[in-house]
Amino acid sequence: MEWIQQLINGISLGSIYALIALGYTMVYGIIKLINFAHGDVFMVGSFIGFYSITVFHLGFFPALIISMAACALFGVIIERIAYKRLRNATRIAALITAIGVSLLIEYGVIYIRGAQPEAYPDVFSNRSFAFLGAQISMQSILILSVSVVLMILLQFIVHKTKTGKAMRAVSHDTEAAKLMGINVDNTISATFAIGSALAGAAGVIFGVYYTKIDPLMGVIPGVKAFVAAVLGGIGIIPGAMVGGLVLGVVETVVSALGFSLWRDAAAFIILILILIFRPSGIFGKNTREKV
Amino acid sequence: MKKSKFASLFLSSSLLIGILAGCGSAGETGTSSEGGDTIKIGANLELSGGVASYGTSEADAIDLAVEEINAAGGIDGKKIELIKVDNKSDAAEATNAAIKLTSQDKVTAIIGAATSGNSVAQVQIATDTKTPMISPSGTSTTVTVGEDGKVNPFTFRTAFIDPFQGTVAANFAANELKVKTAAVYADNASDYAKGLAAAFIKDFEAAGGKIVAEESYVAKDTDFRSNLTRIKSSNPEFVFIPGYYEEVGLIVKQARELGITVPLMGADGWDSPTIVDLAGADALNNTFIITAYSSEDPDSKAKEFSDNFKKKYGKEPNSFNALGYDTVYLLKDAIERAKSTDGTKIKEAIEATDQLELVTGLYSVDENHHPIKSAVIIEFVDGSQKFKTKVNP
Secondary structure, eight states: OHHHHHHHHHHHHHHHHHHHHHHHHHHHHHHOOOOTTHHHHHHHHHHHHHHHHHTSOOOHHHHHHHHHHHHHHHHHHHIIIIIGGGTTSOHHHHHHHHHHHHHHHHHHHHHHHOSOOEEOOOOSOOOEEEETTEEEEHHHHHHHHHHHHHHHHHHHHHHHSHHHHHHHHHHHOHHHHHHTTOOHHHHHHHHHHHHHHHHHHHHHHHHHHHOEEOTTTTHHHHHHHHHHHHHHOTTOHHHHHHHHHHHHHHHHHHHHTTOGGGHHHHHHHHHHHHHHHOTTOSSOOOOOOOO | OHHHHHHHHHHHHHHHHHHHHHHHHTTTHHHHHHHSSEEEEEEEEOOSSTTHHHHHHHHHHHHHHHHHHHHTTOBTTBEEEEEEEEOTTOHHHHHHHHHIIIIISOOSEEEEOSSHHHHHHHHHHHHHHTOOEEESSOOSGGGTBOTTSOBOTTEEESSOOHHHHHHHHHHIIIIISOOSEEEEEEETTOHHHHHHHHHHHHHHHHTTOEEEEEEEEOTTOOOOHHHHHHHHHTOOSOEEOOSOHHHHHHHHHHHHHTTOOSOEEEOGGGOSTHHHHHHOHHHHTTEEEEESOOTTOOOHHHHHHHHHHHHHHSSOOOHHHHHHHHHHHHHHHHHHHHTSOOHHHHHHHHHTOOSEEETTEEEEEOTTSOEEOOEEEEEEETTEEEEEEEEOO
């Protein structure tokens, strides 16, 4: 019975990692940039959701949608201001800029509202029911269903819409896509918008599930989601989903075995092992570097 | 990784500055403040950051105490001048604040910090500059006794120490709640929590109880469900959770969600209004905390403080308020008996404090600078704190 409970704990945690990891992987896939500010977009999303619920007295779903929309806009602004002019710069320059943007957002938020944490209000009645001896709260179910719906929606956008087609084309070969008449700048912005919206959604879900939010809350989930993205194969969308879930379950299993203090270590050991033995990730193909 | 490396670099460099600044000002502190017609007292508190709730609570009460003393004519005719510095809930910042207070403001004594870690960060500065420092609520033994077992000569505290809280919790569980098995879930990143857990385990087992599970978490964690699931499967009748409210609020909430309905207990780290927001009033039912003070204490001195505090701030005082308030009076008593603002004389006067009547009970100091005083057990009922019982040392 304990194990069913632990599995549910792990999947709930993993689906939050997965939602954040999707943003990392999409951005990497399209401009080969590890957007370290992504974890902070997640934090901003969480705060927007918080203020929508507490100040404007909105329900969970309106708050979720507002947060996603605001984060999409925020992501595009970050891309336009910070990354666009570095499109042809070295990758290390863009990476360092990303770290700078990340710190700017974290301490900007602290400057505006202070560093004290906030408690997310209870938006759902805190009911839980027994299932095969495990206690499942309504929140876990909701988090899982929202995550699954968002991931299906993402698959639909990427595979069935024109924007999605453009994204795949740019990801495959930017120059050729440009020659085919695809507006590369807009496509990159769209990628940032979608990735950031998912991070915003993850922020609201995180707030509802874990209650406590603060301006530095994005750092650790951001790094964990990065591990998840690498684990699944960075740049590959299903890889991020699977990587997130696997990482969540692994962390929970490590705790469940009584090594809770090794939980974070386990995540980073996975990162190291993956980088040594299978740098392209679970779903990655062993392609040769393009010349 | 980057951050911690940066922080340690920062800490070590600020320590170095501390030593240098300490050397420069050691001789002057006593003389410069003695001549003026005010007594400068520094408050090095957590006014922002993770545990801002403790620091601001103490700052409010310190303001109240200073106002009262100044209105009544000050200490030996000299008014108190309070200099507050925000240490941002950070050890490196606490060191910097102590340097500023001792070298720039040349204060007679320092009140603070609220947590043990931030208090320990100032010990070296206090010793070097011979400035008495009283931590209102730093309950870890390491605040007044160094790693080598020697007493830090200029460091004192108003609150009782960790092992005492663990002992109180163990006795309460075994004798009042009459439970036979208990689990311990402690913050492995804090000396405070580890000290309490060790004392609880020792005394609970001595009272005939059995520890069925021992789990740890690390501060800043947000997911405790897997540990709690393990605790639940060992079926304890009682769970002891020493830690700070930021994590404990989430632990209590997640424990109740997972169906852990047994009594949960913590210490003064739980004492913050934020815990009710984080855990929810329902989840907090059947939980107990140990604290230095309850606003429902029928004692006359406690009642007078509670009334004055309510008049000024419009809310019930908590134990951090009471400890901050008591710290000012403890210092006042010592300065009066020392008849001087010289650091060493004040230190000797504090060491000689015997049965001083304060809001949080009668206060005496033992040879390790630990107070000997009473503790209160409080129960959460629908989100508010109810006085349960009072335990003497």
